[in-house]
Amino acid sequence: MEKGVISASSGLNDQSWNVVGQTYVPKLLTDDTFVWHATIPADSFVPPHIHPHQDEWIYVIDGALEIEFMADVHKAAAGATVRMPRGEAHGIFNRSGKQATCIFGVAPSRKLYDLFIQLDGVTDPAELVRISALHEVDFLPPPDAAQ
Numbered sequence: 001m002e003k004g005v006i007s008a009s010s011g012l013n014d015q016s017w018n019v020v021g022q023t024y025v026p027k028l029l030t031d032d033t034f035v036w037h038a039t040i041p042a043d044s045f046v047p048p049h050i051h052p053h054q055d056e057w058i059y060v061i062d063g064a065l066e067i068e069f070m071a072d073v074h075k076a077a078a079g080a081t082v083r084m085p086r087g088e089a090h091g092i093f094n095r096s097g098k099q100a101t102c103i104f105g106v107a108p109s110r111k112l113y114d115l116f117i118q119l120d121g122v123t124d125p126a127e128l129v130r131i132s133a134l135h136e137v138d139f140l141p142p143p144d145a146a147q
Contacts, residue, residue, distance in 0.1 A: 019116060024036045028105075048090060049138060052087050063078065
């Protein structure tokens, strides 16, 4: 990987992905680490899932998220860092009524970058689950939408 600066408004190779209404902009990709900027609209979420081979973390830039670790719900406001260890189910919810922005990272990078390329423009949750399973991300049954 070459050293340098990627501007706030750019992604690697000018990439940006729309995954079920959320915008992901890749910022760093090595064998060891994949980092992306995420814009998560109000009332959207990433359903509970497991990365069996990666640790994942989030740094909340602005807005607020709720992170569900099975039965436990943790609130993460601007400035918070959330660690989601590999092999543990977690869901990411924006129930704040406002857009949230954050930086996500996974280590090692594994197949997640390739997964996001394939998920760009996917709007059907069932298709998201099917494609994700091919890239080492396992989704749990969808949460109750009324939560």
